[in-house]
Amino acid sequence: AQKITQTQPGMFVQEKEAVTLDCTYDTSDPSYGLFWYKQPSSGEMIFLIYQGSYDQQNATEGRYSLNFQKARKSANLVISASQLGDSAMYFCVGIQGAQKLVFGQGTRLTINP
Amino acid sequence: KAGVTQTPRYLIKTRGQQVTLSCSPISGHRSVSWYQQTPGQGLQFLFEYFSETQRNKGNFPGRFSGRQFSNSRSEMNVSTLELGDSALYLCASSLAIGGQFYGYTFGSGTRLTVV
Numbered sequence: 001a002q003k004i005t006q007t008q009p010g011m012f013v014q015e016k017e018a019v020t021l022d023c024t025y026d027t028s029d030p031s032y033g034l035f036w037y038k039q040p041s042s043g044e045m046i047f048l049i050y051q052g053s054y055d056q057q058n059a060t061e062g063r064y065s066l067n068f069q070k071a072r073k074s075a076n077l078v079i080s081a082s083q084l085g086d087s088a089m090y091f092c093v094g095i096q097g098a099q100k101l102v103f104g105q106g107t108r109l110t111i112n113p
Numbered sequence: 114k115a116g117v118t119q120t121p122r123y124l125i126k127t128r129g130q131q132v133t134l135s136c137s138p139i140s141g142h143r144s145v146s147w148y149q150q151t152p153g154q155g156l157q158f159l160f161e162y163f164s165e166t167q168r169n170k171g172n173f174p175g176r177f178s179g180r181q182f183s184n185s186r187s188e189m190n191v192s193t194l195e196l197g198d199s200a201l202y203l204c205a206s207s208l209a210i211g212g213q214f215y216g217y218t219f220g221s222g223t224r225l226t227v228v
Binding site: 035037042043044045046047050091097099100101102103105106 | 144146148155156157158161163168169171201203205216217218219220221222224
């Protein structure tokens with residue numbers, strides 16, 4: 001079974017700074033995928049970025065990039081030039097088979113003006 | 114295109130009652146999965162349906178059940194509600210073709226409060 005670990009319960013960052021949210025995963029499957037989702041206070045899960053285990057390059061989506069290090073089993077999310085609207089819970093999520101998502105504990109990110 | 118629609122958004126029920134939550138996936142998506150989110154346990158997988166068949170089930174008691182209709186809409190039912198069932202229930206729809214999947218889209222969730 002896959003396990004996702006986020007060790008930062010909360011982070012506080014100044015606006016416009018870059019921030020890195022940590023995620024480590026543990027799986028025995030050679031084929032897997034990792035997501036990052038953002039959950040604002042409204043509750044909806046918003047997709048940010050996806051990395052497949054066989055992808056040759058680190059995924060990027062606008063201000064979001066994923067620092068994927070297979071040997072370390074880490075998939076850290078990097079947000080460049082943070083904005084006040086980035087304040088939310090962030091979840092690292094693994095996919096098990098094609099049917100089940102496994103969530104980390106989440107990191108609450110607060111952007112200070 | 115329309116997103117994933119969950120109804121109702123908020124619900125207050127009494128212990129012992131039952132409740133039915135609805136999820137309408139994105140048009141063309143045939144897989145619907147359900148998750149429970151609580152402050153103590155985080156996000157936990159409930160079950161997943163594809164073409165009206167339950168393919169995977171999480172570690173929840175039999176009071177939690179679901180189904181999927183031919184139009185891919187899904188419902189989940191919780192019988193004999195307990196205080197601990199108070200949670201945000203999220204559903205997600207996904208598109209998978211030939212074993213290759215194309216991401217998960219979540220609804221806004223149903224916040225259930227059991228009193």
